[in-house]
Amino acid sequence: xxxKLGKTAxxxxxxxxxxxxxRWNIPKQAELDINYLCNPNNLSCIEKNIANRKGxxxxxxxxxxxxxxxxxxxxxxxxIELKEQLYHELLRIPNGTHPEVxxxxxxxxxxxxxxxxxxxxxxxxxxxxxxxxxxxxxxEQLGNVCGNxxxxxxxxxxxxEHALVNYFLENLVVNHGFELVSVxxxxxxxxxxxxxxxxxxxxxxxxxxxxxxHGPDLCxxxxxxxxxxxxxxxKVLKEEELPKKLAAVSRCFRxxxxxxxxxRGIYRVHEFTKVExxxxxxxxxxxxxxxxxxxxxxxxxxxxxxxFQVLDMPPHELGAPAYRKYDIxxxxxxxxxxxxxxxxxxxTDYQSRRLGIKYVTKFGHKRFVHTLNGTAxxxxxxxxxxxxxxxxxxxxxxxxxxxxxYMRGKTTISKQxxxxxxxxxxxxx
Amino acid sequence: MKMLKHNCIYxxxxxxxxxxxxxxxxxxxxxxxxxxxxxxxxxxxxxxxNELVTNIAARNYPLxxxxxxxxxxxxxxxxxxxxKLEETRAYIGQKISTLMKEYSKNExxxxxxxxxxxxxxxxxxxxxxxxxxxxxxxxxKVLDIPNVLHPKTPLKDEVVICQYLEKxxxxxxxxMVIAESLGYLEYINKTTSFFKGDASLFEQAILNxxxxxxxxxxxxxxxxxxxxxxxxxxxxxEVSNVFTIAELDCSKENLNHLHFCGxxxxxxxxxxxxxxxxxxxxxxxxxxxxxxxxxxxxxEKTDSLFNLSQESTLSxxxxxxxxxxxELDQILKxxxxxxxxxxxxxxxxxxxxxKIDKSESLHxxxxxxxxxxxxxxxxxxxxxxxxxxSKRLLFTxxxxxPEGKQRKFPKIIAGTVLNVPKLLGCILENNxxxxxxxxxxxxxxxx
Numbered sequence: 084x085x086x087k088l089g090k091t092a093x094x095x096x097x098x099x100x101x102x103x104x105x106r107w108n109i110p111k112q113a114e115l116d117i118n119y120l121c122n123p124n125n126l127s128c129i130e131k132n133i134a135n136r137k138g139x140x141x142x143x144x145x146x147x148x149x150x151x152x153x154x155x156x157x158x159x160x161x162x163i164e165l166k167e168q169l170y171h172e173l174l175r176i177p178n179g180t181h182p183e184v185x186x187x188x189x190x191x192x193x194x195x196x197x198x199x200x201x202x203x204x205x206x207x208x209x210x211x212x213x214x215x216x217x218x219x220x221x222x223e224q225l226g227n228v229c230g231n232x233x234x235x236x237x238x239x240x241x242x243x244e245h246a247l248v249n250y251f252l253e254n255l256v257v258n259h260g261f262e263l264v265s266v267x268x269x270x271x272x273x274x275x276x277x278x279x280x281x282x283x284x285x286x287x288x289x290x291x292x293x294x295x296x297h298g299p300d301l302c303x304x305x306x307x308x309x310x311x312x313x314x315x316x317x318k319v320l321k322e323e324e325l326p327k328k329l330a331a332v333s334r335c336f337r338x339x340x341x342x343x344x345x346x347r348g349i350y351r352v353h354e355f356t357k358v359e360x361x362x363x364x365x366x367x368x369x370x371x372x373x374x375x376x377x378x379x380x381x382x383x384x385x386x387x388x389x390x391f392q393v394l395d396m397p398p399h400e401l402g403a404p405a406y407r408k409y410d411i412x413x414x415x416x417x418x419x420x421x422x423x424x425x426x427x428x429x430x431t432d433y434q435s436r437r438l439g440i441k442y443v444t445k446f447g448h449k450r451f452v453h454t455l456n457g458t459a460x461x462x463x464x465x466x467x468x469x470x471x472x473x474x475x476x477x478x479x480x481x482x483x484x485x486x487x488x489y490m491r492g493k494t495t496i497s498k499q500x501x502x503x504x505x506x507x508x509x510x511x512x
Numbered sequence: 513m514k515m516l517k518h519n520c521i522y523x524x525x526x527x528x529x530x531x532x533x534x535x536x537x538x539x540x541x542x543x544x545x546x547x548x549x550x551x552x553x554x555x556x557x558x559x560x561x562n563e564l565v566t567n568i569a570a571r572n573y574p575l576x577x578x579x580x581x582x583x584x585x586x587x588x589x590x591x592x593x594x595x596k597l598e599e600t601r602a603y604i605g606q607k608i609s610t611l612m613k614e615y616s617k618n619e620x621x622x623x624x625x626x627x628x629x630x631x632x633x634x635x636x637x638x639x640x641x642x643x644x645x646x647x648x649x650x651x652x653k654v655l656d657i658p659n660v661l662h663p664k665t666p667l668k669d670e671v672v673i674c675q676y677l678e679k680x681x682x683x684x685x686x687x688m689v690i691a692e693s694l695g696y697l698e699y700i701n702k703t704t705s706f707f708k709g710d711a712s713l714f715e716q717a718i719l720n721x722x723x724x725x726x727x728x729x730x731x732x733x734x735x736x737x738x739x740x741x742x743x744x745x746x747x748x749x750e751v752s753n754v755f756t757i758a759e760l761d762c763s764k765e766n767l768n769h770l771h772f773c774g775x776x777x778x779x780x781x782x783x784x785x786x787x788x789x790x791x792x793x794x795x796x797x798x799x800x801x802x803x804x805x806x807x808x809x810x811x812e813k814t815d816s817l818f819n820l821s822q823e824s825t826l827s828x829x830x831x832x833x834x835x836x837x838x839e840l841d842q843i844l845k846x847x848x849x850x851x852x853x854x855x856x857x858x859x860x861x862x863x864x865x866x867k868i869d870k871s872e873s874l875h876x877x878x879x880x881x882x883x884x885x886x887x888x889x890x891x892x893x894x895x896x897x898x899x900x901x902s903k904r905l906l907f908t909x910x911x912x913x914p915e916g917k918q919r920k921f922p923k924i925i926a927g928t929v930l931n932v933p934k935l936l937g938c939i940l941e942n943n944x945x946x947x948x949x950x951x952x953x954x955x956x957x958x959x
Contacts, residue, residue: 106700221784227547228744228783229737230770235784236735244735245723245802252716253958265707265715267700267822268804269755269772292772293756297808301703303757303772314698314706332716334738334775334804354738489959491724501732503794508787508906 108317110439191394209417238499246489261330266310277437279404303336316438369453417471427457533742570865662874675859684883736780775803817937880938894927
């Protein structure tokens with residue numbers, strides 16, 4: 084059995100790893116805005132920003148290292164060590180924060196509420212109750228065969244997943260000029276970290292492939308934003324090519340766990356399908372394009388008939404890369420709560436400086452692009468919101484009108500009689 | 513007893529130590545949870561010993577079957593011995609407790625029996641010292657035996673059962689050159705490639721086209737898990753090319769690792785049914801899944817769309833009580849017609865025994881031509897697994913017979929009906945001038 088894996092796989096995998104990072108066009112070192120970050124006049128402003136975002140990073144230490152570095156002989160070993168330390172510290176400093184967002188305290192600002200809240204006189208069931216009754220999702224008894232928090236989406240609910248993907252993709256490609264890119268799901272650690280995601284330590288959300296078998300630096304993509312950012316890494320685009328609008332549909336893998344009761348069922352899972360938007364723009368227009376992404380999102384969810392709120396997220400919810408971020412939370416009447424179904428972020432030049440994504444201005448100057456990303460549709464939570472909102476008292480689920488043509492004309496999801504009841508075998512005989 | 517012990521040690525030295533998540537012996541059950549106990553049908557296969565020997569030879573499978581026979585016989589001897597000793601111990605124990613009721617009257621007899629009891633207990637202890645290892649090594653060898661061969665599987669050469677259109681006779685550039693020049697592809701390495709422009713739309717369209725057709729044939733859509741544990745990978749006899757996830761909180765004793773296999777694979781379907789029974793009224797099951805297949809590729813292989821570690825695929829899974837050939841013929845007939853509508857040359861071939869996986873009983877290969885390589889490339893397949901997988905992973909159905917309720921193992925047919933990168937590679941080489949997105953496929957890009 085596994086002695087075989089040991090022999091054949093390790094030999095193959097050594098070779099595999101030897102070529103696994105070749106031809107990625109990632110710059111050796113991020114081109115950070117050292118003039119800004121290491122200017123003592125900006126110290127208090129950057130410190131305040133870090134504190135405001137409840138982020139990591141020590142700008143005071145970074146500036147001290149810079150002062151020491153400037154006084155050290157550039158040909159000495161100490162210089163090389165200091166430079167490495169300086170970069171290590173500077174890479175931990177989060178992006179700046181939009182002035183309007185910097186004013187926000189703990190809570191996000193509700194920008195708008197869309198569509199009416201579903202009629203409250205009805206006893207709404209939760210997704211997992213409906214899904215169990217209709218036999219459209221399986222979550223039980225899977226830990227020992229697929230890992231914890233695994234799930235299978237079955238029958239017409241799986242068709243609804245495909246319908247949503249096709250509906251959102253068509254909207255992006257046909258109506259908004261996005262270019263569809265089919266992306267890889269296994270990425271080098273470097274690409275993921277340069278996008279601003281931690282891949283090491285206890286609380287990281289990134290799956291790593293077994294380093295003994297596959298080499299030390301291969302991870303599973305947590306979102307196609309990373310693959311799309313990697314796709315543009317090292318590229319120099321023409322100004323007239325911008326904004327570069329990319330879309331991808333991919334499986335996202337997240338090692339996160341949760342025992343919070345609000346996140347039961349398929350609310351927080353280790354893998355899910357997502358349609359993603361990714362934009363590279365000139366710096367002056369990224370703010371405008373963030374609004375454009377948000378409008379696409381709002382219109383799409385509005386067309387599905389969901390009740391949702393748009394939130395301008397406060398500094399401490401931005402993570403390291405985002406300059407501004409909007410979340411969209413849909414009302415889930417079975418759970419009686421708003422749940423996040425989408426978000427969009429303007430990362431300004433945080434990612435482009437780390438990944439070397441540039442453009443040439445009309446005057447021939449090379450500048451860093453601004454990158455933005457947004458969720459067009461993330462499956463499990465959208466299925467929860469749709470199922471709970473459009474459940475019928477007779478037990479079936481109504482499918483929103485705009486999705487009918489992607490469902491081969493089906494208008495409802497009812498009990499999947501062709502899916503057999505599974506009976507656990509407890510004994511061999 | 514000494515002889516037995518000596519033979520135990522010999523057996524353990526003969527077979528190299530293996531670790532398994534599929535077969536867990538009693539001594540390990542405390543530290544490792546035994547997910548399933550595979551159904552071992554070796555006795556049934558021994559009834560057709562010649563067939564088994566021919567099978568191994570035809571497959572050219574590296575297994576000394578004579579040694580397995582000897583090991584099995586030896587294990588049976590050990591097991592008989594164990595059973596006898598356990599029975600004797602139980603018998604003596606019971607007798608002692610009966611005689612104890614009138615101790616004074618039976619004192620001598622009890623003393624004698626207690627001595628016997630001690631001897632038997634000692635023998636059992638000696639036997640058990642090596643019993644579990646002999647059991648494990650025997651069972652793992654038995655589980656290494658390939659599936660039965662379907663009578664239709666050719667023993668020597670492949671058999672072409674049909675072809676559509678004539679083989680293209682033009683020469684072509686490598687599809688990688690064509691794809692990169694047309695802006696369809698950015699290839700980084702075997703794990704990483706980006707499809708762009710019409711190629712990414714083609715991927716959507718061709719998957720939607722096949723999905724729509726297969727739903728029309730009565731199949732139900734499944735969105736599967738992309739992960740499976742070692743027990744499933746071993747059960748499906750697919751351990752050598754699966755990716756393994758590093759688990760931080762995993763103890764050393766854990767043999768049931770997490771693997772990254774993709775949602776459109778036999779592994780993800782079998783994980784769903786492992787250790788579960790269904791009612792026969794649902795048979796045949798007919799499911800399809802669209803998703804990815806991830807597998808380790810040997811870097812010795814050339815850089816091409818034929819050797820990617822990540823592939824977009826559409827796979828099907830059927831489970832039937834009997835007549836699996838009938839089901840296979842029906843789905844094959846349907847799939848053939850879907851390929852015909854694409855308008856490219858292809859052929860359907862039965863692969864010979866030495867080219868099929870050990871878990872397969874029959875492998876039907878759908879192949880297109882690579883003008884650059886001057887050879888056929890498999891773009892899809894349908895395989896019969898008989899009851900090999902369902903026995904190993906305990907997937908059963910209830911069968912109502914005049915003798916009462918019986919538990920039976922369904923026969924599995926499964927396959928990757930469509931492998932998008934391989935198909936794309938062949939299409940690019942077959943006809944460079946033709947548009948990738950035909951009017952027929954255009955309709956399916958988002959539907």
